[in-house]
Amino acid sequence: MIDKAPDGWAGRVLADGRGLLLVDGLDEVTQDDREDAHTWLSGLLARYPDTRCVATVRPHAVAPDWLAAESFEELTLLPLRGEDIQAFVTAWHDAARLDADERDRAALDDLERDLAQQFRLNPNLAELARTPLLCAVICALHRLREGFLPETRWELYDSALAMLLGTRDERRRVDAPDGIRMSVEEHQQLLQRLAAWLVRVGQTEFTREQALQRVERTLPGMPRVQAQGTPAEVLTHLINRSGLLQERTDDVFHFAHRTFQDFLAAKECVEDDCLPELLRHAYDQQWHDVLLLAAGHCKRRDLPVLVEGLLKAGSGTRRRDLKTTLYVMAALCAQHAAWLDEGLRRRVENAVRSVIPPRNPPQAAQLARLGGSVLPLLPSPEDVPKDGVGHVVELIAAVGGAEALPYARSFSEAGLGQHFGASWAAFPAEAFAHQVLAHLSGPEVVVVPTSRHLELLGDLPGLTSVILAGGFTVEEITRHLGSRPLSYLAWIPDHTGFAVLESLDTSRLTVIMLVRARSGTALGPLAGLPALRHLSLVNLEPDGRPLDLTPLHGLADLTVTVNGVLREDVLGADVLGDRLTLT
Structure with a gap:
């Protein structure tokens, strides 16, 4: 039981700087109201300037500097990796076991082991679980289907809707809730018209009256449902039982997740023979998911029209980033086809090949959506321009x-492996160490994410520049790095402090990076490192104390870079002069 918060509690927490404000889905605010939302958030943060705030927004929905005046730092939420997915699976089943009896807990244990194994062995399944929502849906479907899962993203959404709109109540033996019984398809027919209307008018929210109008227009074609209740009663049933519609504020509703809105809108557009309308919006990022999901709803005659239209749209723009996106979308849609004309498949492949190699990170990210199918289209290491290797x-x-x-091995063998130093976690650990990292040496920086990766450093004696990204103990670090003459070392001091330096060979250590160190961390132990030439403090965490750099004044050749602190909160900054950089 959680007690009700006292009057004024939220204001006192924010005023004391003890609050974390989470603002979810700014992109779901209508365009007309978005500046009002900006004004509201700016005013709130001005009133409570010590409040930490995280605001989420879909890519490209607002300008990159939309919140720059409020000192927001723009970050991208990365897809879940293998270890993240495994951790999520464990947490999901732990939560499910809380309400389970002994027999169900045993079954959940078996399901957890099976799903974890499926994620390890099936890269396509792991690709579907890159967001927490879809990872949770997969866990639920896996339990519901007693271990059997859909194979594609479209089938995953389709199965999730079947679970939410039908089988959930059936399995719970809930019969005719609200006095109305509808099939999965009948639910979808009503919801997809509402979803298509929202997409067409560029909204993500709707009032009860607006939804009622859509229901009233649809019910005459659904006599079995119409006979069970009034339009208002049918709408109440949709809101109460579908699991897809949520009330945001009084009389204002939205789809529980934008993906389901787009899936249902795509179904309506395909069934209503509106592919030309979809393709007219090919240049609008807000319609891209609808276009992609439409591929799964298309029949054999419709899918080539969709693929051809995306290729035409891609060839019609001079913006390389957009061209890449549209060609990738055409290829993703083509993957839905059980059969597609060979000539059209070749045209899709040639279109994708024309935007390879990528010229910037966004293009690389778009092409990566094709998964393994993009790899055979890559040029050999010798054919990649020098400034394009990194991408x-x-x-x-x-x-x-x-x-x-x-492919990673071929680049490493060609002397270009240094670009893979931060990517160890993306590959099988041992094979990557022996086939890629073994070709590196000396100053090439390698990120070490887990204890298993740290152990494998023993097979790579030539590496002297490491970033310890995991929460390692001093004993682990000493055991695997103790005798290595390091030149570059980065770690999280909260885990080990500076004790790690006492057992390492630091005679050649020229660069140190401290990640998420507290501002009051005593830096005196670094003053005894004779070769130290550069210190970076990344994402410094304020703890109410100033950052004291005076112990480092004796290192005349030292430069310091600090991220996350103001100059007035740094002691000894004047002595360092231009050798100190604050970002």
């Missing part, structure tokens, strides 16, 4: 896994 490596690492390993 090709980004693409290979974003695909990751065993299928991308040969």
Whole structure:
């Protein structure tokens, strides 16, 4: 039981700087109201300036600097990786076991082991679970289907809707809730018209009156449902029982997740023979998911029209980023086809090949959506322009896994492996160490994410520059790095402090990076490192104390870079002068 918060409690927490404000889905605010939302958030943060705030928004929905005046830092939520997915699976089943009896807990244990194994062995399934929502849906479907799962993203959404709109009540033996009984398809026919209307008018929210109008227009074609209740009663049933519609504020509703809105809108557009309308919006990012999901609803005669239309739209723009996106979408749609004309498949492949190699990270990320199918289209290491190698490596690492390993190895054998130093976690750990990292040496920086990766450093004695990204103990670090003459070392001091330096060979250590160190961390132990030339403090965490750099004044050749602190909160900044950089 959680007690009700006292009057004024939220204001006091924010005023004391003890609050974390989470603002979810700014892109779901209508365009007309978005500036009002901006004004509201700006005013709230001005009133409570010590409040930490995280605001989420879909990519490209607002300008990149939309909240720059409020000192927001823009971050991208990365897809879940293998270890993230495994951790989520464990947490999901732990939560499910809380309400289970002994027999169900045993079954959940078996299901958890089976699903974890499926994620390890099936890269296509792992690709579907890159967001927490879909990972949760997969866990639920896996339990519901007693271990059997859909294979494609479209089938996953389709199965999730079947679960939410039909089988959930059936399994709970809930019969005719609200006095109305509808099939999955009848639910979808009503919801998809509402979803298509929202997409067409560019909204994500609707009032009860607006939804009622859609229901009233649809029911005459659904006599079995119409006979069971008034339009208002049918709408109440949809809101109460579908699991897809949620009340945001009084009399204002939205789909529980935008993906389901887009899936249902795509179904309506295909069934209503509106592919030309969809394709007219090919240049609008807000319609892209609808276009992609339409592919799964298309029949054999319709899918080539969709693919051809996306190819035409891609060839009709000079913006390379948009061209890449549209060609990738055409290829993703083509993947839905059980049969597609060979000539059209070749045209899709040639279109994708025309935007390879990628020229920037967004293009690499778009191409990575094709998964392993993009890898055979990549140029050889010798044919990649020098300034494009990094982006090709980004693409290979974003695909990751065993299928991308040969491509990573070819670049490493060509002397370009240094670009893979941050990508170890994306590949099978041991194979990547022996086939890719073994070709590196000395100053090439390698990110070490887990204890298993740290152990494998023993097979790579030539590496002297490491970033310890995991929460390792001093004993682990000493055991695997103790005798290695390091030149570059990064770690999280909250886990080990500076005790790690006492057992390492620091005689050649020229660069140190401290990640998420507290501002009051005593830096005195670094003053005894004779070769130290650069110190970086990344994402410094304020703890109410100033950052004291005075112990480092004796290192005349030292430069310092600090991220996350103001100059007035740094002691000893004047002595360092231009050798100190604050970002």
